[in-house]
Amino acid sequence: xxxxxxxxxxxxxxxxxxxxxxxxxxxxxxxxxxxxxxxxxxxxxxxxxxxxxxxxxxxxxxxxxxxxxxxxxxxxxxxxxxxxxxxxxxxxxxxxxxxxxxxxxxxxxxxxxxxxxxxxxxxxxxxxxxxxxxxxxxxxxxxxxxxxxxxxxxxxxxxxxxxxxxxxxxxxxxxxxxxxxxxxxxxxxxxxxxxxxxxxxxxxxxxxxxxxxxxxxxxxxxxxxxxxxxxxxxxxxxxxxxxxxxxxxxxxxxxxxxxxxxxxxxxxxxxxxxxxxxxxxxxxxxxxxxxxxxxxxxxxxxxxxxxxxxxxxxxxxxxxxxxxxxxxxxxxxxxxxxxxxxxxxxxxxxxxxxxxxxxxxxxxxxxxxxxxxxxxxxxxxxxxxxxxxxxxxxxxxxxxxxxxxxxxxxxxxxxxxxxxxxxxxxxxxxxxxxxxxxxxxxxxxxxxxxxxxxxxxxxxxxxxxxxxxxxxxxxxxxxxxxx
Amino acid sequence: xxxxxxxxxxxxxxxxxxxxxxxxxxxxxxxxxxxxxxxxxxxxxxxxxxxxxxxxxxxxxxxxxxxxxxxxxxxxxxxxxxxxxxxxxxxxxxxxxxxxxxxxxxxxxxxxxxxxxxxxxxxxxxxxxxxxxxxxxxxxxxxxxxxxxxxxxxxxxxxxxxxxxxxxxxxxxxxxxxxxxxxxxxxxxxxxxxxxxxxxxxxxxxxxxxxxxxxxxxxxxxxxxxxxxxxxxxxxxxxxxxxxxxxxxxxxxxxxxxxxxxxxxxxxxxxxxxxxxxxxxxxxxxxxxxxxxxxxxxxxxxxxxxxxxxxxxxxxxxxxxxxxxxxxxxxxxxxxxxxxxxxxxxxxxxxxxxxxxxxxxxxxxxxxxxxxxxxxxxxxxxxxxxxxxxxxxxxxxxxxxxxxxxxxxxxxxxxxxxxxxxxxxxxxxxxxxxxxxxxxxxxxxxxxxxxxxxxxxxxxxxxxxxxxxxxxxxxxxxxxxxxxxxxxxxxxx
Numbered sequence: 001x002x003x004x005x006x007x008x009x010x011x012x013x014x015x016x017x018x019x020x021x022x023x024x025x026x027x028x029x030x031x032x033x034x035x036x037x038x039x040x041x042x043x044x045x046x047x048x049x050x051x052x053x054x055x056x057x058x059x060x061x062x063x064x065x066x067x068x069x070x071x072x073x074x075x076x077x078x079x080x081x082x083x084x085x086x087x088x089x090x091x092x093x094x095x096x097x098x099x100x101x102x103x104x105x106x107x108x109x110x111x112x113x114x115x116x117x118x119x120x121x122x123x124x125x126x127x128x129x130x131x132x133x134x135x136x137x138x139x140x141x142x143x144x145x146x147x148x149x150x151x152x153x154x155x156x157x158x159x160x161x162x163x164x165x166x167x168x169x170x171x172x173x174x175x176x177x178x179x180x181x182x183x184x185x186x187x188x189x190x191x192x193x194x195x196x197x198x199x200x201x202x203x204x205x206x207x208x209x210x211x212x213x214x215x216x217x218x219x220x221x222x223x224x225x226x227x228x229x230x231x232x233x234x235x236x237x238x239x240x241x242x243x244x245x246x247x248x249x250x251x252x253x254x255x256x257x258x259x260x261x262x263x264x265x266x267x268x269x270x271x272x273x274x275x276x277x278x279x280x281x282x283x284x285x286x287x288x289x290x291x292x293x294x295x296x297x298x299x300x301x302x303x304x305x306x307x308x309x310x311x312x313x314x315x316x317x318x319x320x321x322x323x324x325x326x327x328x329x330x331x332x333x334x335x336x337x338x339x340x341x342x343x344x345x346x347x348x349x350x351x352x353x354x355x356x357x358x359x360x361x362x363x364x365x366x367x368x369x370x371x372x373x374x375x376x377x378x379x380x381x382x383x384x385x386x387x388x389x390x391x392x393x394x395x396x397x398x399x400x401x402x403x404x405x406x407x408x409x410x411x412x413x414x415x416x417x418x419x420x421x422x423x424x425x426x427x428x429x430x431x432x433x434x435x436x437x438x439x440x441x442x443x444x445x446x447x448x449x450x451x452x453x454x455x456x457x458x459x460x461x462x463x464x465x466x467x468x469x470x471x472x473x474x475x476x477x478x479x480x481x482x483x
Numbered sequence: 484x485x486x487x488x489x490x491x492x493x494x495x496x497x498x499x500x501x502x503x504x505x506x507x508x509x510x511x512x513x514x515x516x517x518x519x520x521x522x523x524x525x526x527x528x529x530x531x532x533x534x535x536x537x538x539x540x541x542x543x544x545x546x547x548x549x550x551x552x553x554x555x556x557x558x559x560x561x562x563x564x565x566x567x568x569x570x571x572x573x574x575x576x577x578x579x580x581x582x583x584x585x586x587x588x589x590x591x592x593x594x595x596x597x598x599x600x601x602x603x604x605x606x607x608x609x610x611x612x613x614x615x616x617x618x619x620x621x622x623x624x625x626x627x628x629x630x631x632x633x634x635x636x637x638x639x640x641x642x643x644x645x646x647x648x649x650x651x652x653x654x655x656x657x658x659x660x661x662x663x664x665x666x667x668x669x670x671x672x673x674x675x676x677x678x679x680x681x682x683x684x685x686x687x688x689x690x691x692x693x694x695x696x697x698x699x700x701x702x703x704x705x706x707x708x709x710x711x712x713x714x715x716x717x718x719x720x721x722x723x724x725x726x727x728x729x730x731x732x733x734x735x736x737x738x739x740x741x742x743x744x745x746x747x748x749x750x751x752x753x754x755x756x757x758x759x760x761x762x763x764x765x766x767x768x769x770x771x772x773x774x775x776x777x778x779x780x781x782x783x784x785x786x787x788x789x790x791x792x793x794x795x796x797x798x799x800x801x802x803x804x805x806x807x808x809x810x811x812x813x814x815x816x817x818x819x820x821x822x823x824x825x826x827x828x829x830x831x832x833x834x835x836x837x838x839x840x841x842x843x844x845x846x847x848x849x850x851x852x853x854x855x856x857x858x859x860x861x862x863x864x865x866x867x868x869x870x871x872x873x874x875x876x877x878x879x880x881x882x883x884x885x886x887x888x889x890x891x892x893x894x895x896x897x898x899x900x901x902x903x904x905x906x907x908x909x910x911x912x913x914x915x916x917x918x919x920x921x922x923x924x925x926x927x928x929x930x931x932x933x934x935x936x937x938x939x940x941x942x943x944x945x946x947x948x949x950x951x952x953x954x955x956x957x958x959x960x961x962x963x964x965x966x967x968x969x970x971x972x973x974x975x976x
Contacts, residue, residue, distance in 0.1 A: 048586060052811040054579065055566045055588060055690040057725050087807050089853070093826055098810020149826075151815070279853035281862060284696035284804050286726050 077112025506556025578837025588690025616644025665915025806849025
C-alpha cells in the first residue's frame with residue numbers, strides 16, 4: 001500500500017529527492033594537506049590554502065578522488081573519466097576564498113542506482129542523479145560573544161561528496177530507507193564514516209506533493225537535516241505544510257527551508273528571489289580531472305563486498321532468513337562479528353544468538369558492536385559449549401549475561417559458577433525418582449492419560465537440579481520412567 | 484671600468500666569480516642608487532637593505548667557498564606581487580598595505596635557492612591591473628626616459644612598471660615581473676629593456692598574488708636577452724604546488740641565445756598592422772624583419788585571423804577571473820579591515836577603502852560577465868573565441884618557427900594622459916594579450932628609438948615551451964639592433 005496523506009480536497013502523494021553531503025574519509029583535505037580529524041582545537045587544522053591566503057593554490061588530493069570513484073562504483077554509477085571543478089562564488093565569513101570549489105557542470109560520477117529494503121519486505125530501486133566532489137566551508141560560531149562571530153576553519157576545504165538522488169522516493173519510510181542504505185554502502189566502502197551527529201553526513205531534503213497522476217509540483221528544499229529520524233519527520237511536516245498551502249488556494253513557493261526539530265515544523269530560510277547568483281565558472285587554478293580507465297578498474301577490483309552481495313550470500317550460503325541477513329549486514333562491523341562467530345559453526349544458530357540474546361545484551365548494557373564486552377571469540381565458545389552439551393540453552397543465556405557483566409570467557413564462568421550441565425544419567429535418574437516419589441498422585445494422573453503433566457515433571461526435575469540438567473536427557477529419562 | 488650598476492647579469496657573474504668585486508659591493512652600489520633615485524622614480528614600494536646586505540654577505544661566503552649558484556650575489560627587484568616571507572607584500576593595494584606573508588612564492592624561493600639578492604619590492608599597478616603603473620596605491624612610477632628636450636614625466640608602462648623602471652635606471656640588475664595581458668612586454672618596451680613572458684605553466688604561480696589565473700605568468704626583465712634567459716632558468720620549473728605548472732624540463736635558455744636564426748622561418752602576422760598605428764612602429768617592424776633576414780632567417784607573411792577579437796576577449800576573461808580571485812580580500816582574515824555594523828557592512832567598507840577605481844571597475848565587469856543570464860553571451864563566448872585565437876597560432880606553427888610583431892602601438896606616454904579613458908588604456912595591450920590568451924611565450928627586445936628619443940620594442944612570439952627559439956631570435960635581433968641608448972634618469976656612471 002503506497003504512502004499518501006489525506007487533505008481536505010482528497011489524497012496526496014509525496015515526492016522526495018535527497019541531496020546528501022558525505023564527508024570523504026581521508027587524512028587530508030580536498031585541495032590541501034591539512035588534517036581533517038573531528039573535534040580538534042578550532043583553527044588548528046588550517047593551511048594557508050584553506051584560509052584563502054594570497055597566492056595560495058589548490059592541489060587535488062588523489063585519495064579523495066579515489067574515494068569518490070569507489071563510492072560511484074558502490075552506487076553502480078557511471079564513472080566520468082573527464083570531470084571539472086568550478087567555482088561557486090558567494091561571500092561569507094566562513095568561506096575564506098570567497099568561492100567554493102565544486103563540480104557544477106561535469107561531476108566525477110554520473111547516474112547510478114541503489115536498492116532499498118522496506119519494512120514489508122519489498123525492495124525498490126532509487127536512481128542516483130550524480131555525485132560530485134566539493135570543498136566544505138568553515139564554521140561560524142555566533143554564540144561565543146555578544147556582538148562578534150567566531151570562525152573555525154578546521155572544516156574549510158574538507159572534501160565532501162554531494163550525492164543527489166532522483167525524485168524517486170515516495171514516503172518518509174522510503175527516504176529513511178534510502179539514507180540508511182546509502183550510509184550503509186558508504187560505511188562498507190570506507191569512503192565516509194556516516195556519522196550524522198558529527199556532521200559527516202547531512203541531507204538536504206527536496207519535497208513536493210501532488211495528486212495521483214499529476215506531474216511534479218513546485219518543490220521546497222529542507223536544508224541540512226542531520227539524522228535519519230529528522231529526515232523522515234521533515235518530509236511529513238513539509239508535505240503537510242504544502243498540502244495546506246495548496247488546499248488554501250495558494251501556491252507553494254520554491255524556497256529553501258529549515259527543519260525546526262523541537263517544534264517539528266519547517267520554516268523559510270530564503271526564497272528563490274533571495275537566492276544567490278553563484279556565478280559558476282570553471283576554476284582556472286585546476287585543470288580538468290582526467291581519470292585513467294585502468295586505475296578505475298584497479299579500484300573496482302579492490303572494492304570490499306557490499307551489503308547487497310553479503311546479504312545474498314548469507315541467505316544463499318548460510319540459509320539465513322532474508323530478515324536476519326538484512327539485520328546482520330546493516331553494519332559492516334556486525335557482519336564481520338557474525339562471520340567470525342559463524343566460522344566453523346552452525347550459521348543459523350550463530351545468527352539466532354546474535355540477533356537475539358547478544359543484541360539484547362548490547363542494548364541492556366549500553367554497548368555497540370564496536371565496544372562489545374563479549375568478543376566474537378567468546379560468543380563462539382559459548383555456542384561450542386551448547387553444542388557439546390556442556391550448557392543447556394537456558395544455562396547459556398545465563399552465562400551470556402554474566403559475560404556481558406564481566407567480559408570473561410564462558411568456560412571460565414562455567415567453571416567459576418559451577419554452571420556445568422549435568423549429563424550423568426544416574427544423577428538425573430536419582431532426581432527423577434525423588435520427584436516421582438514426592439508426586440505419586442500426579443504420576444498416577446499422567447499415566448491415566450493426562451499427558452499435559454509431562455511439563456510439570458520436567459519443571460520439577462530441572463528445579464531440583466538448579467536448571468543444570470541436560471534438557472534432552474531429562475526429557476528422555478522422564479519419558480522412560482513415567483511410561 | 485664599467486660601473487657595477489651598469490653590469491649585465493652575465494658580466495656581474497663573471498666579475499663576482501673572479502672576485503673583482505664582492506656581492507656586498509655590488510649590492511651596496513645598487514642600494515645607493517636606489518637611495519638617490521627611488522624617491523623620484525618610485526620604482527620600489529619597499530626597499531629591504533638589511534635583507535639585501537645579509538643575502539649579499541651570504542653570497543660572498545658562498546663565492547669564497549666556491550659554492551656559487553647561477554645567481555649568487557645578483558641584486559634583483561621583486562615585483563610586489565610575489566609573496567616574500569617576512570617582507571611586506573602589497574600588490575600595490577591598500578587592502579594588502581600591511582600584509583607580511585609567512586611564506587615564500589615559488590619564484591622567489593627558486594631565485595633565493597640560486598643565490599640572488601633581493602633589493603626590495605617593485606611598484607606595479609594595483610593587483611597588476613593597468614598599463615601605466617598609475618593605479619598603484621603607492622603612487623605612480625616615473626619612466627626614467629625623457630622625450631628629447633622635454634621634461635614631461637612619462638609612464639613606465641604596466642603593470643610591471645616598477646620592475647621595468649628599476650632595471651632601466653640601474654636600480655637593479657634584473658627583476659621579476661608578471662604578465663597577464665602584456666604586463667612584462669609593454670613596460671619593457673616603454674623602458675628600453677628586455678622582458679619575457681614564458682609559456683603558461685613554465686613558471687609556478689604559487690605564492691604570486693593572482694590577478695587572472697588562466698593568463699597570469701611570471702617572467703624576468705633585464706637589460707639583455709641573455710640576462711632574461713639566465714633569470715628564467717632559475718625562475719622556471721615544475722612545481723607540485725601549482726596544478727597548472729607544466730612537468731617539463733628546464734632547458735639551458737642562455738645557451739639558446741647563441742644559436743642564431745639561420746634557416747628559421749619568422750612569421751609576420753598581417754593582422755598586427757592595426758589602423759592608426761604610428762608610422763614609426765611600422766618602420767621599426769620593417770627594420771626588425773630586415774635585421775632577421777640579414778641574420779639568415781626567412782620572413783613569412785602569416786594570418787592570425789581572430790586577432791581583432793583578442794582584446795575584447797581578454798577584457799572578459801581577465802576581469803571574470805579577477806572578480807573571483809579578489810573575493811578573498813574581505814577583511815576577515817588578513818590585510819585591511821574596516822569595521823562595520825554587520826558582516827555585509829564590513830565587506831563593503833573594507834573593499835571600498837581597500838580597492839582603487841581600476842580594480843573595482845574590473846571586479847564589476849567580471850561579476851557582470853559571470854552573472855546568470857550574461858554568462859553565455861560573455862564568458863562562454865569569450866572562451867570560444869579564446870580557443871579560436873589559440874588555434875590561429877597552432878596553425879601558424881605549421882608554417883613558421885616564431886613570430887615577429889610590435890610590442891606596443893606607441894612609445895611611453897605622459898602621466899595622466901590616458902587616465903580618464905580606460906578604453907584607450909586597454910587598447911595599449913592590443914599586441915600583447917594574444918600571447919596570454921594562447922598561453923605562448925613572448926619576448927620584448929628593445930629595438931630602436933622614436934623621433935622623440937623614446938625606446939620602442941619588438942616582440943617575438945614562440946611555440947608553447949619553445950622559449951629557446953624565442954631567445955635565439957631575440958638575441959639575433961638584439962645583436963643586429965645594437966640598442967645602446969640609456970635613459971636620462973639613471974645611476975651616475
